[in-house]
Amino acid sequence: MPNARTISPTAGKGRVLFASLIGTTIEFYDFYIYATAAVLVFPRLFFPGGDPTTAMLSSFATFSIAFFARPVGALAFGHFGDRVGRKATLVAALMTMGLSTVAIGLLPTHATVGVIAPLLLALCRFGQGLGLGGEWGGAVLLATENAPPGKKAWFGMFPQLGAPIGFILSTGAFIVLTSTMSEAQFEAWGWRLPFLASAVLVFVGLWVRLKITETPEFQTAMDRKERVKAPAVTLFAHHKAALFLGTFSGVTTFSLFYLMTVFALGWATTGMGLERGEVLPVQLIGVLFFAAFIPVTALLADKFGQVKVLIASSVGIALF
Template sequence: MASSNSIPASKEVATNSKLRVLTASLVGTTIEFFDFYIYATAAVIIFPYLFFPASTDPMTATIQSLATFAIAFIARPIGAALFGHLGDRIGRKATLVAALLTMGISTVAIGLLPTYAQIGIAAPLLLALCRLGQGLGLGGEWSGAVLLATENAPEGKRAWYGMFPQLGAPIGFILATGSFLTLGAFMSEAEFMAWGWRIPFISSALLVIVGLWIRLKLHETPAFQKVLDKQKEVNIPFIQVFKKHSRMLVLGTIAAICTFVVFYLTTVFALQWGTQQLGYSREEFLQLQLVATL
């Protein structure tokens, strides 16, 4: 008979394998950035001609198209705050799944949108709405993926684990650029503009399904599980960031702005300038960008 002084068995906490954690964080950001960058390319070479009035001069149409591209950069910090709040309240796993679905649904919807010639002004408005969804999804994904990786990392390995979500950005760009190059090689310009450009957007649904399958098999991170066990969840985590980490928040924001201003000047703006002003073909300039990214 068991002694009354016996110590009850401790609750066993489910853990994630290293491979699953790194794969889930890398695959998720790769999918999200693939979706994000196919829009970036399409905003220069496709959308000005299909989603804006034919009476508009080419430069104005391009500026309008790039304006829809810019919407995501307003949405990204909102998405980071929203999904970050939910992640600190209900857990990393659920919010990462929600962020991936937000991006995936928005991207597939873009591939199914009718053009300006078919529904008029509603076409660019719906395009802008879908781009807003992409921004919200990526804002929640990137920060959440880093938390997933680092909170599952063993002692002394957080920087190493935290590297893998960052690799999703260049890999996503390579896949996005490669998909447009492949399509251009196997179909005529008329076919590409008529329906071929939709393929990367719609096919991203397959990538999202793979990402969801991987992420739904994850357990909650050990760091967040400890918070749950101790019932120390913060009611409004975002306020705590401003109160306790405002200096790091400002410095991190400045660093991110510097990085992405340079990056999108050399990808999105340069693609527009190179193809419309310098006389490069779309395939030539995409190949240059692909080599540069590698």
């Protein structure tokens, strides 16, 4: 009798790719709704009492917490991903992110509990960083370890699409709220809705991920008893160069992205005096181009090589 790994390979590949896409979409949706709220409402709701610039910087400080948590999440979930399996850790990462995001939507503000409010906000933000740190690497592995020869970049492209799709969903949510409710309604309870809506997305993501099987490469490693006790130690001991290059090759991309989204939104709505309803659609247009070029570069990477495409992209960013 055939087992789950031999039934309908084509359908199985499609399910795996959708599972990797839906997970990163949810994770980045959660990540970006925080980024948007950190600019639009958190300075007044969680850091009142000072001048607007100080409040904005305090809000950005909580936003940055996730970037310290992401490497921790990557190491922790990466360890268990290599020891326990991709599926279990991806489910755990999605739950970590989802619970942290929904909790933000339920938090009391500074007016209700005082200084405890920003502390709780920071704790939830740390949870978001842990979840995203474990999610992205695991989702890429899920996709690429199921890829046929010559299609690694194309399969690995699906988790990357989660970033712009998540941004589009989060920005779209705030555009709808901005256009359908007053400023007082938005600050009183409207900003909570995108965070609470994450519960529905997480439920869908869990339903999809619980139906997938382990990747062929991990299953082979288990069958051959090739799992190591401390994957991180092996990584730092034997793969320093690849670790360094892989980590810092993404620095230019993320630096530009967050400058053009979080910083630009904060600068435009404060320093330039623009309304959020004017700025959010412009950012949405930019992210549409971001989404369009991910599959293009994936095709180019499979044809010409990943290193060449990374170098060309980095040069393009520098010129920009």
